[in-house]
Amino acid sequence: MRTFLECVAHDIISKYGTDLSRTVIVFPNKRASLFMNEYLAKIAGKPIWSPLYTTISDMFTNHSKLQHGDCIKLICDLHKSFMECTGTSESFDHFYGWGQILLSDFDDIDKNMADADKVFANVKDIHELDDISYLDESQINILKKFFANFSEEKNTELKQRFLSLWSNLSAIYHNYNDRLNNQGLAYEGALYRKVVNDKTVVFKGERYIFVGFNVLQKVEQELFTRLKNEGKAKFYWDFDNYYMPKDKKHSNEAGHYIASYLEMFPNELDISDEGVYGQMLINKNITFVSASTESIQARYMSKWLKEPRRIEAGKKTAVVMCNEGLLQTIIHSIPDGTGNVNITTGYPLHQSPFSSLLNILISLQTSGYIPTGDKFRLRQVNAILKHPYMKYISPEYIRLYNRINVDAKLYHPNLSDLNMDEGTQMLFHICGHETDKNLSASICKWIIDIIRIIAYNAKDVDEPLFQECLFNTYTLMNRLLSLMISGDLHIEVSTLQKLITQLVMSVSIPFHGEPAIGIQIMGVLETRNLDFKNLLILSCNEGNMPKGVNDTSFIPYSIRKAYGLTTVEHKVAIYSYYFHRLIQRAENVTIAYNNSTENGNRGEMSRFMMQIMVESGLNIKNIKLHSALQPGNSVPGPIEKTTEVMERLTGRFDKTLRTGGNNPLLTPTAINRYMRCQLQFYYRYVCGLSETDNDEEEIMDNRMFGNIFHDSAQILYEGIMRDNYIYREDIENLLRSKTAIPRVVDEVFREQVFKLGKGNGGKPEYNGLQLINREVIITYLRKLLETDAGLAPFEILGLEVPVISDFDIAQGNKIIHTTIGGRIDRLDIVEDDSGRRRIRVVDYKTGSREVRKMNDINAVFDISKVKEHNDYFLQTLLYSVIVSESADINPQKYDVSPSLLYIQHVSGDDYDPTLSFGKDRITDIRPFAKQFDELLHDTVNGIFNPSLPFTPTEDKDICSTCPYMKLCRQ
Structure with missing residues (x-):
C-alpha cells in the first residue's frame, strides 16, 4: 500500500529535486508534516533542503498585520x-x-x-x-x-x-x-478576509504546495486563485474515484466539493492512476462491530490489537475515536507489550481534578459564604477539605477536618475556626460580598493565589500531566483576570462560574511524542492526509459520524443557502469525506458502533456505514460484542454460615469472648433487623458494615431527631421530679415558662448536633432546617407534658433506664452466652381506675405511624408482618418481660405493662399508650412472658444455627429503604 503522502513526496522530489528550501507545503492541519518529512527524506535517499511546513490557518495569520483575539x-x-x-x-x-x-x-x-x-x-x-x-x-x-x-x-x-x-x-x-x-x-x-483582500500582501515563497484539502471556503478559494495566477500554487487532492460524482443520479457527497475544484485547481497527480485513486474497492477486509456500550468497544481494542501483525505494524495501525470521550478507557485498555503508542487527542482539562477544584472554590465564596458573621457553610468547607489537591494547600487539612466535624460539629465555622496555617488562611479568605462590583475579579485573583500555593508545594511532583493541567488552569485564570482588570470583562459571579466551566471544557492537554512511530490513537480530524493499513474506528454512530450538527444561528437557513454560507449539508459532506477517505487505502478495517438506545444514545450505526453496505458491493462481516456480565436484576443468594462466619458471629455476641463494657450485646434492633432481612443482619453484625452517618448535610435524620427529643425529655423530668414523683403543678409551671423548654432543647442540640459538650450554654447558631426541627421538638415536648399533666401525680422509677438480662443460646453441645436488652425511655408507676398500681415500660415514639394493636403474641415474631409493628412491639415487650422478672419487682403489688407513647397522636387526658392484643390492653406482661420467651429463643436460635444460611428478604419494600441496597443489588 502506497500512502497518499508517499505519492505526493515522490511527485515533489521528481519535479523539484531535493532543494525545497523556498517551497512551502500547506496542510489542513499540522500532523501530516512529520510524516511528509519522513517520506521526502526516505525517497531522496540523501540530505535535502527541507521545505517549510505550515497550516492554512497559520498561513493566513502570518500574512496579517492583525492578531487573532x-x-x-x-x-x-x-x-x-x-x-x-x-x-x-x-x-x-x-x-x-x-x-x-x-x-x-x-x-x-x-x-x-x-x-x-x-x-x-x-x-x-x-x-x-x-x-x-x-x-x-x-x-x-x-x-x-x-x-x-x-x-x-x-x-x-x-x-x-x-x-x-x-x-x-x-x-x-x-x-x-x-x-x-x-x-x-x-x-x-x-x-x-483582510488577507485575501489586501493586494499589498507579499507571498515570499517560490512555490506553495497545497496538500489534501477538501471543502474550501471562499477566502481559501481566493487565496488559491491568487497564488495560482502568480504561478506559485500547486495542488494535490486526496480522494478515490469510488465516491467522485459520475452523474447527477449517482453522486456521493464525500467527493462533491473536490470534484468542483479540480478544474480551477488542477491536481498534480494523475487522477487516472488507479494505484492512487482506485483503492476503495480492492484489498479490503471490513468488519462492522455492534456493541452494547461505549466501554466495551474500548476494551475490544485490546483484543483487536493482538491480532497478527497489528502491533508490529506500528504507525500503519490506527485507532480512531469518533467519540473522543473514550480516550481514558482506551488508554487503560492498551495491552501490555504494545510498545510505542502515540496519542494525538489531548487530555481534556475538564476531566482533571483542577476542573472540580475551580467549581468548589467558587462555590465556597458564593453559596458557601454567610455574610452575616463572615462564616462559611460546612458542606462547602468539607468539599474543599476532601479535594485530592488539598494536601498541596495545607498539611493541616486532616486536623482541620476533624476539628470542625469530629471534635465539634461546626455547621457555620468562622475564620478563626478555619485558620490552621498560611494555606488555610489563604484558602478561607473572604473575597467580598455579592454587592461588590469587583467580586468576580477578587475571586479570580484569589483562585490564582491558591493555584500558586499548589504549584509551589507540588514543585517536586513528577507527574507531567498534573503539571500541564496546573499550568493550563493558571494560564486560563490569569487571562480572565487580565480582561477584568483592563475593563473588557464585567460579569457576575454566577456567569463567572459558567464561563470558567465552558473554557475548561474547551481546553485539552496535548500528549507529547513523536507521531511518526508506534500505534496511532487519534480523533477524526487528525486523520486528514494520513493512511493506515490496519484501522479500528470506534463509536461510529449517527451523531458522532457525522458529528451532531449544531445549526444554531441568527441567520436563517434560507438566507444561508442563498448567500452561500455554511449549511448542514456542508458539514455532512465534510464528515462523509473524512470517513470515506480514511478507509479508502486501508486493508483491514474494523468499525464499531454502540447499538444501545440507553442514556441518550440513538443506537444507530453511522449513515456512512449503511451507505457502504448498500452501495459499495464490498463483502462486510458483522459481529456483535456482548458484556461478560449481562445487565439485569441481581438476585442475591443465601450466605452460608461457614466456620469463619460463625466465628465472627459468636465473637460479636458471645460475652465470654468479649472484655469490658456492660452494654447488651443482642439488642431488639438486631433481632428486628434479622427478621426484616437476614442479609441486613449479616452485613451489619457479621461484616461490621455500619450505616453511613449524615456527617455534613444540614438535614437531620430520624435517629438524631429522636435522640434529641429523648434527652430533652429526660432533662426536663429530672428537673421537676420531687422524691421520684411528678406533680401536676410542676408540669404546669414548666409549660407556662417561655424559656425553660427551649433552653433544654438548645442544650441538647449543642451536645448532640454541634458536639460542643455539656455546660457551654447559649443558643447554637441554627440553620433553617435545624431551626424547624428545634421548633417541632419543643412542640412535641409540650404535648408530652400536657398529656402527663392529666396523669399526675405519678411516680417515676427511672428515666433512660438500662435493662440487661443474660441470654443463653444452645447450639448442639455448645452454649453461647450473651446478654439481651436495651434502654427504657421511662419507667413509671400509674394507678388504674380499680386502684391497681402497675409499672409502665414507656417507649417514646416521635414518628407519625401509630400501631398499638396485635392479634396475639405470635404476631410479634411473624415475619410476614414485620413491617407492621414488630420493630416497636418486640422492643417494648422484651423490656417489659425483663422488668417483670427483676428481683426488685413485687408481683403481688405491681403489674408490668408495655406502652408505646406516640407523641404526634397524644390528645386529651384519656390518652392511653398501653399496647393491646386484639381489643384487650396488656395491663400485665407476665401471662405472656413464657410464650414470648419461647418464641424469642426460637428466633435467636435461628440466627446462630450454622445449618441455616442468611437468606435475603423477598419484600421489595424493605429493599427500597435498605442501607445495603447497592451492595446487595436486590
Missing part, C-alpha cells in the same frame, strides 16, 4: 458593540451565550466573503430585494420564499422581535470590526 476578549468587545448599536443595557451574563452564536455568524460571513449588508438586509421592506442581480435564479427563489413569511398580515410578536434584532445586525457587524481593527485584533474570518 482570544475567545473571551472577542465576546467582550462584541457585547460593547451590541449595546452601542442597539441602545440596550443587556448584561454580559445574558449576552455571553448568544454572543458566541453571533460571532460564529460573523465569522461564517467573512470566511465565505458574503456582503454583510445584503445578508442582514432589513426584510421589513420587501423592496430591498429589487437589486438582486448578483444572485442566481435558485437563490432568488429561496429568498422570496423566506421573506414572504414577513408580510404584515402574518407578523407575530416573535417575528417582530426577530426583525428588531435583525435590523441592527449590519451596524453591529461594522462597529465590531472597526472596534477590533483599532486594537490590532480580528476574529478568524475577518483576519482571513
Whole structure:
C-alpha cells in the first residue's frame, strides 16, 4: 500500500529535486508534516533542503498585520458593540451565550466573503430585494420564499422581535470590526478576509504546495486563485474515484466539493492512476462491530490489537475515536507489550481534578459564604477539605477536618475556626460580598493565589500531566483576570462560574511524542492526509459520524443557502469525506458502533456505514460484542454460615469472648433487623458494615431527631421530679415558662448536633432546617407534658433506664452466652381506675405511624408482618418481660405493662399508650412472658444455627429503604 503522502513526496522530489528550501507545503492541519518529512527524506535517499511546513490557518495569520483575539476578549468587545448599536443595557451574563452564536455568524460571513449588508438586509421592506442581480435564479427563489413569511398580515410578536434584532445586525457587524481593527485584533474570518483582500500582501515563497484539502471556503478559494495566477500554487487532492460524482443520479457527497475544484485547481497527480485513486474497492477486509456500550468497544481494542501483525505494524495501525470521550478507557485498555503508542487527542482539562477544584472554590465564596458573621457553610468547607489537591494547600487539612466535624460539629465555622496555617488562611479568605462590583475579579485573583500555593508545594511532583493541567488552569485564570482588570470583562459571579466551566471544557492537554512511530490513537480530524493499513474506528454512530450538527444561528437557513454560507449539508459532506477517505487505502478495517438506545444514545450505526453496505458491493462481516456480565436484576443468594462466619458471629455476641463494657450485646434492633432481612443482619453484625452517618448535610435524620427529643425529655423530668414523683403543678409551671423548654432543647442540640459538650450554654447558631426541627421538638415536648399533666401525680422509677438480662443460646453441645436488652425511655408507676398500681415500660415514639394493636403474641415474631409493628412491639415487650422478672419487682403489688407513647397522636387526658392484643390492653406482661420467651429463643436460635444460611428478604419494600441496597443489588 502506497500512502497518499508517499505519492505526493515522490511527485515533489521528481519535479523539484531535493532543494525545497523556498517551497512551502500547506496542510489542513499540522500532523501530516512529520510524516511528509519522513517520506521526502526516505525517497531522496540523501540530505535535502527541507521545505517549510505550515497550516492554512497559520498561513493566513502570518500574512496579517492583525492578531487573532482570544475567545473571551472577542465576546467582550462584541457585547460593547451590541449595546452601542442597539441602545440596550443587556448584561454580559445574558449576552455571553448568544454572543458566541453571533460571532460564529460573523465569522461564517467573512470566511465565505458574503456582503454583510445584503445578508442582514432589513426584510421589513420587501423592496430591498429589487437589486438582486448578483444572485442566481435558485437563490432568488429561496429568498422570496423566506421573506414572504414577513408580510404584515402574518407578523407575530416573535417575528417582530426577530426583525428588531435583525435590523441592527449590519451596524453591529461594522462597529465590531472597526472596534477590533483599532486594537490590532480580528476574529478568524475577518483576519482571513483582510488577507485575501489586501493586494499589498507579499507571498515570499517560490512555490506553495497545497496538500489534501477538501471543502474550501471562499477566502481559501481566493487565496488559491491568487497564488495560482502568480504561478506559485500547486495542488494535490486526496480522494478515490469510488465516491467522485459520475452523474447527477449517482453522486456521493464525500467527493462533491473536490470534484468542483479540480478544474480551477488542477491536481498534480494523475487522477487516472488507479494505484492512487482506485483503492476503495480492492484489498479490503471490513468488519462492522455492534456493541452494547461505549466501554466495551474500548476494551475490544485490546483484543483487536493482538491480532497478527497489528502491533508490529506500528504507525500503519490506527485507532480512531469518533467519540473522543473514550480516550481514558482506551488508554487503560492498551495491552501490555504494545510498545510505542502515540496519542494525538489531548487530555481534556475538564476531566482533571483542577476542573472540580475551580467549581468548589467558587462555590465556597458564593453559596458557601454567610455574610452575616463572615462564616462559611460546612458542606462547602468539607468539599474543599476532601479535594485530592488539598494536601498541596495545607498539611493541616486532616486536623482541620476533624476539628470542625469530629471534635465539634461546626455547621457555620468562622475564620478563626478555619485558620490552621498560611494555606488555610489563604484558602478561607473572604473575597467580598455579592454587592461588590469587583467580586468576580477578587475571586479570580484569589483562585490564582491558591493555584500558586499548589504549584509551589507540588514543585517536586513528577507527574507531567498534573503539571500541564496546573499550568493550563493558571494560564486560563490569569487571562480572565487580565480582561477584568483592563475593563473588557464585567460579569457576575454566577456567569463567572459558567464561563470558567465552558473554557475548561474547551481546553485539552496535548500528549507529547513523536507521531511518526508506534500505534496511532487519534480523533477524526487528525486523520486528514494520513493512511493506515490496519484501522479500528470506534463509536461510529449517527451523531458522532457525522458529528451532531449544531445549526444554531441568527441567520436563517434560507438566507444561508442563498448567500452561500455554511449549511448542514456542508458539514455532512465534510464528515462523509473524512470517513470515506480514511478507509479508502486501508486493508483491514474494523468499525464499531454502540447499538444501545440507553442514556441518550440513538443506537444507530453511522449513515456512512449503511451507505457502504448498500452501495459499495464490498463483502462486510458483522459481529456483535456482548458484556461478560449481562445487565439485569441481581438476585442475591443465601450466605452460608461457614466456620469463619460463625466465628465472627459468636465473637460479636458471645460475652465470654468479649472484655469490658456492660452494654447488651443482642439488642431488639438486631433481632428486628434479622427478621426484616437476614442479609441486613449479616452485613451489619457479621461484616461490621455500619450505616453511613449524615456527617455534613444540614438535614437531620430520624435517629438524631429522636435522640434529641429523648434527652430533652429526660432533662426536663429530672428537673421537676420531687422524691421520684411528678406533680401536676410542676408540669404546669414548666409549660407556662417561655424559656425553660427551649433552653433544654438548645442544650441538647449543642451536645448532640454541634458536639460542643455539656455546660457551654447559649443558643447554637441554627440553620433553617435545624431551626424547624428545634421548633417541632419543643412542640412535641409540650404535648408530652400536657398529656402527663392529666396523669399526675405519678411516680417515676427511672428515666433512660438500662435493662440487661443474660441470654443463653444452645447450639448442639455448645452454649453461647450473651446478654439481651436495651434502654427504657421511662419507667413509671400509674394507678388504674380499680386502684391497681402497675409499672409502665414507656417507649417514646416521635414518628407519625401509630400501631398499638396485635392479634396475639405470635404476631410479634411473624415475619410476614414485620413491617407492621414488630420493630416497636418486640422492643417494648422484651423490656417489659425483663422488668417483670427483676428481683426488685413485687408481683403481688405491681403489674408490668408495655406502652408505646406516640407523641404526634397524644390528645386529651384519656390518652392511653398501653399496647393491646386484639381489643384487650396488656395491663400485665407476665401471662405472656413464657410464650414470648419461647418464641424469642426460637428466633435467636435461628440466627446462630450454622445449618441455616442468611437468606435475603423477598419484600421489595424493605429493599427500597435498605442501607445495603447497592451492595446487595436486590
